[in-house]
Amino acid sequence: xxxxxxxxxxxxxxxxxxxxxxxxxxxxxxxxxxxxxxxxxxxxxxxxxxxxxxxxxxxxxxxxxxxxxxxxxxxxxxxxxxxxxxxxxxxxxxxxxxxxxxxxxxxxxxxxxxxxxxxxxxxxxxxxxxxxxxxxxxxxxxxxxxxxxxxxxxxxxxxxxxxxxxxxxxxxxxxxxxxxxxxxxxxxxxxxxxxxxxxxxxxxxxxxxxxxxxxxxxxxxxxxxxxxxxxxxxxxxxxxxxxxxxxxxxxxxxxxxxxxxxxxxxxxxxxxxxxxxxxxxxxxxxxxxxxxxxxxxxxxxxxxxxxxxxxxxxxxxxxxxxxxxxxxxxxxxxxxxxxxxxxxxxxxxx
Numbered sequence: 001x002x003x004x005x006x007x008x009x010x011x012x013x014x015x016x017x018x019x020x021x022x023x024x025x026x027x028x029x030x031x032x033x034x035x036x037x038x039x040x041x042x043x044x045x046x047x048x049x050x051x052x053x054x055x056x057x058x059x060x061x062x063x064x065x066x067x068x069x070x071x072x073x074x075x076x077x078x079x080x081x082x083x084x085x086x087x088x089x090x091x092x093x094x095x096x097x098x099x100x101x102x103x104x105x106x107x108x109x110x111x112x113x114x115x116x117x118x119x120x121x122x123x124x125x126x127x128x129x130x131x132x133x134x135x136x137x138x139x140x141x142x143x144x145x146x147x148x149x150x151x152x153x154x155x156x157x158x159x160x161x162x163x164x165x166x167x168x169x170x171x172x173x174x175x176x177x178x179x180x181x182x183x184x185x186x187x188x189x190x191x192x193x194x195x196x197x198x199x200x201x202x203x204x205x206x207x208x209x210x211x212x213x214x215x216x217x218x219x220x221x222x223x224x225x226x227x228x229x230x231x232x233x234x235x236x237x238x239x240x241x242x243x244x245x246x247x248x249x250x251x252x253x254x255x256x257x258x259x260x261x262x263x264x265x266x267x268x269x270x271x272x273x274x275x276x277x278x279x280x281x282x283x284x285x286x287x288x289x290x291x292x293x294x295x296x297x298x299x300x301x302x303x304x305x306x307x308x309x310x311x312x313x314x315x316x317x318x319x320x321x322x323x324x325x326x327x328x329x330x331x332x333x334x335x336x337x338x339x340x341x342x343x344x345x346x347x348x349x350x
Contacts, residue, residue, distance in 0.1 A: 010041035011349070012109075013064050015056055016075035019114060020047025021313045022250060023257075024175045028197055029182055036191040042349055044069070048313040052079045053093035060100055063312075067349070069106055073182070075148070077113035077130045078168065081123045091133040098141045109185060110138040112149040114174065115156065117167025146185035151177040172197070172249055197253065201241050202316050203350045204290070204343035205258035206277045206332060209238040213270030214335075221274065226299050226333050231276050236267055238275065254341075257316065259293055264338045272296060277332045279344060281325040288348045289323055292316040292341030299333040301326060316341045320348040 014020050026043035033040045046063040048055065053076050064072060074097065080090045101108050112131045116124035131149055138145045152162050155177040162174035170178065176193045183191050210231035219225065241258045255261045263273055289298055291306060293314055298306035298321070305323050312318045325344075334342060 010039070010070045011044060011067060012041050012071045012073055013044045013046050013067050013069040014073045014075070015060075015064055016047040016073075016111075017051045017079055018047065018049035018314075019078070019170055019178075020045065020075050021049045021315050022047070022169075023315045024170075024172070024197065024250065024253065025178055025182070027199075028175055028179045028194060031194050031198055032179060032183060032191050033188065035194060036188070038188060038191065041070075044349070045313075045315040045317065047075075047315060048311065048318075050079060050311075052076070052083065052085060053090050053097070054085075057093050057096045057100075060097065064101075065104060065106075071107055071109055072101055073109045073111060073146075075111040075113075077127065077134065078116070081113070081116075081126055081130055082120070082168075087126075087129045087133055090130060091137065094133060094137040095140075098137055098143070102141055108138075108141070108143045109146055109182075110134050110143050111146045111178075111181070114148055114170060114178065115152045115162065117163050119167045144185050146181040148178050148181040151181040199253055199256040201256070201258040202290075202341070202343050204345040205240055206279065206342055206344065207240050209240070209260075209275045209277045210235040211238045211263065211267060211273055211275040212236065213267045214272050214274055216271055221297065221299070221333070221335055223302060223304075226304075227302050229274070229276055229333060235276075238263070238266065254293075257341075258343065259316070259339060259341045260336075261339050263336070263340075273336050273338075275334045275336065275340075277334075279325065279330040279332055281327060281330060283327050285325050285346075287323055287325055287344050287346060289319075289321040290317040290341075290343045290345060290348075290350075291319040291321070293339040294337030295340040295342060296335040296337065298342065299331075301331055316343065317350070322348075 014026050023045055030040050030043055044067050112134055113127050155162050160173045161171055164171055179193050212235045242255050246252050246255055251261055296308050300323055306321055
């Protein structure tokens with residue numbers, strides 16, 4: 001699936017950690033291909049912030065294989081290095097993933113790691129051994145390699161600031177270097193990387209909410225409590241996407257995508273918040289509820305359809321939950337932390 005072989009029906013699952021979970025890379029790749037008039041594959045995010053090779057190997061069945069990818073993009077190593085995982089153990093996890101995907105007939109694109117800043121100088125030196133493990137794994141299984149580490153170092157040598165202040169996470173220029181490596185490895189060396197990301201609201205976001213803060217004394221929502229919720233003048237109206245820019249390029253990016261990012265500012269600090277929205281349907285239909293950020297639970301017409309029981313990432317669509325809307329007005333209730341994403345789509349791919 002390189003260059004002319006890539007078609008619109010192709011489905012790339014991006015398996016990674018927070019650098020993938022933030023969603024900038026896949027969106028920038030899609031935009032680059034679209035602006036060049038090339039076929040644009042479906043890009044599915046399977047990043048989980050903080051994850052390492054061991055965790056990614058465990059969650060292939062949950063986060064990768066159900067999407068029936070035609071290609072898996074693997075970005076892993078920074079957390080393993082920072083947690084001092086032995087390179088031999090890391091390479092064994094890589095081999096486990098490669099063999100599992102090969103058995104399923106799914107090719108993999110292996111990304112070398114991103115870079116670390118001077119604050120993590122010793123860990124950055126150790127990345128060389130991890131990148132050699134990545135290249136050995138790719139060579140053994142006949143996979144292509146996207147030289148992300150090299151492209152980021154070249155950009156840094158040109159004077160570009162490729163990392164955020166923590167010297168771990170990528171700046172937008174760092175993502176541009178990453179996408180350059182992805183395009184080259186996919187046979188699109190002639191396609192330019194956009195200078196800025198054109199951000200649109202994610203499909204199917206629920207735009208109008210009534211919200212209020214909850215206290216530690218408030219009991220967790222159950223069916224009687226959900227049924228009794230009646231937004232009144234004490235509730236705060238909340239419209240998405242939020243119309244006011246916020247500090248930080250990445251937080252502002254997700255704001256424009258339809259995430260709620262300023263709840264604490266508008267409602268005040270609280271352990272969690274409750275929101276109510278309405279969704280009208282002319283007839284009964286099957287849909288998918290797509291979760292993200294710090295969403296804790298979702299209720300549809302008084303029935304709980306989602307409970308966050310483990311950390312599955314931050315990105316929009318980290319869970320894609322089948323549900324059925326009834327004809328007429330449907331009531332959606334959520335419990336959330338200080339940020340959330342929720343959309344409703346007709347399919348689980350978008």
